Amino acid sequence: EIVLTQSPGVLSLSPGERATLSCRASQTVSNNNLAWYQQRPGQAPRLLIYSASSRAPGIPDRFSGSGSGTDFSLTISRLEPEDFAVYFCQQYGGSPLTFGGGSKVEI
C-alpha cells in the first residue's frame, strides 16, 4: 500500500498570499497518477488536479500541481477567501487507492 504523507499539517496565511502544499509517497506513484482535492467544512471533497498537474474542469488557474515519482506539490498562487479549506492528495497508481492525511490552509 502506498502511504501518502502531507505537509504541513496546517498552513496559516492571508488572502493574496501564495500557498505551497507537499505530498510525499512511500513509493513511486506510477504514471504520476496523483490527484488533489479541496474539502470545505461540511462538504464532500472536490477534485482540483489529476495526473499530478492537470486542472479539472472549472478549476481556476491559480491552482497548479507539479511533481513526479514520490514528491508532489499543490500551489495556490494567490489565496482567495474561498480557498481556506483542507486539501488532500490521492494516488491511483496502485491498489488500494490511498489518500494523504490532509493539509489545512487557514487564515
Add this chain to the structure above:
Amino acid sequence: QVQLQESGPGLVKPSGTLSLTCGVSGGSIRSSDWWSWIRQTPGKGLEWIGEVFHSGSPNYNPSFKSRLTISVDKSKNQFSLNLTSVTAADTAVYYCARRSSRASWTFDQWGQGILVSVSS
C-alpha cells in the same frame, strides 16, 4: 452533470450490517466508470473502501475485503455497500463517488456524504 446521493440508516448496532445505497442521476451507471465508496473519520482520514463496474466486477480494499460487498442495480441506476460485523471503528461519513476516465480515473463526482454511527 451526474449527481450522486447516498441513502441508508444513520445508526447501526455493533456486530450488525451497514447497508448504504447510492443513487445516480443525470447519467447512466452503465457508463465506463467505476462506482466507489469512500469513508472519512477524524482519526484515519479518507479511506477508499472499494468500487464496482456496471458489469458487477468489484475491486475491494484488502482492509475491508472479508466483510464487504459492493453491488450494482442497473435497473434502478444505483449501487450499494454492505459492510458486515461493524464496530464503533466503522463510525464515519460515507461517500459514494464516481471514478471516471474523463479525469484520468480520479474521483470527479461525489455524493454529499452520509454520517453512519455504530452504537447500541
